[in-house]
Amino acid sequence: MGLTEQKNKQIVEAAIQEFQERGFAGASMDRISERAQVSKRTVYNHFDSKETLFRAINQCMFDQLQASMEIRFDPSVPIREELVRLGWTQGKILTDPAGMNMARMMMGELLRDPALAANMNRRLDMVRIVRDFLDAAVQSGKLAIPDTWLAAEQFLGLIKSQGFYPKLFGEEVVSKTELEAIIQSTVDMFLNSYAAEVE
Template identity: 30%
Template sequence: MPRNPATTTRDALLAAAREEFAEHGIAGARVDRIAARAGVNKERIYGHFGNKEKLFDAVIKDALDEFAAVNTVLEDDPVAYVGEAFDRYREHPDLLRLLMWEALHHRSAALPDQSWRAERCGRKVRSLAARLGEEPSPDVGRAVLSLLGLAMMPLAMPQLAELLGAKMDTPESVAAMREHVMGFARAALEGRASASG
């Protein structure tokens, strides 16, 4: 069955925009470059998405959907979750760059899809709380944020990693960093359990 041309154009625009936004952020991205990468007239961007910021929001939503595909549930094995998140960020550096660009893009209003995002984040908090035998709370939310930060930080700041002697330029050094962040997560969670037990 042939694909819908509108869907094909929309998908091409999203793929091109993902590359452009990952490279240049919202402010630096150019609609004409996105259209050229997608092989369409730039008016198609406005027709499908309205404006550049709404296109960025659609790209972010797709990227977050992909990240949600990380297999391990926090409740099942939070340490494995950190390892899988590390792998996902390493294998898809554009995802991490998009999240960083979004953080740098100041907005006064709520994030797009705020309730959808809040529900996803709430599931992570509830999942870790269940694993820890606690009720969901801001403290558990901080723990989830810290676990994700462990997975993210070495890849978000490669220059700092190199300055600290922790450059990830070989398969062995990547594996060592992955093992390190998982070990750090394990120790933190065990320390948390000891402190509360």
């Protein structure tokens, strides 16, 4: 890694900590430069504004999140186990305090900046990831779903309605025990509607 790349990495990591702790409005480029142990001029050489830095962090985080959420359906595994695995792939950020702090801060920015929201939706398409998984399950004969896009929205909605939105405006995150129960009940409801066979 070259010096420029190293400085860029230091700035991004420092900015993530700053945004997580203070939110976008309270974040300071001065504190980011102190955290990164670089001059303020260096920060501005890499990112010309706090908004530019925030968008770069979003891009970095969503690229990582998207990669971590990619999941392939395994037809050799019982469908219940596969759906539970899918639920945990989608829900693991909900149990991460740092991830939820960033999500809370980003939600505020989405309300402030509709263009940012549209851009994020284009980049992070969780519904597509789940739909692709469900399409493979349908093709294998494990599920019978007439509209996999709708079913993907339903699957995500059941998890988020219990594990994400109630925690969005508080300080806590859903516990792993709570999330396990949420995922199990989601899978129960999903199989009641869409199971093609009993295993």
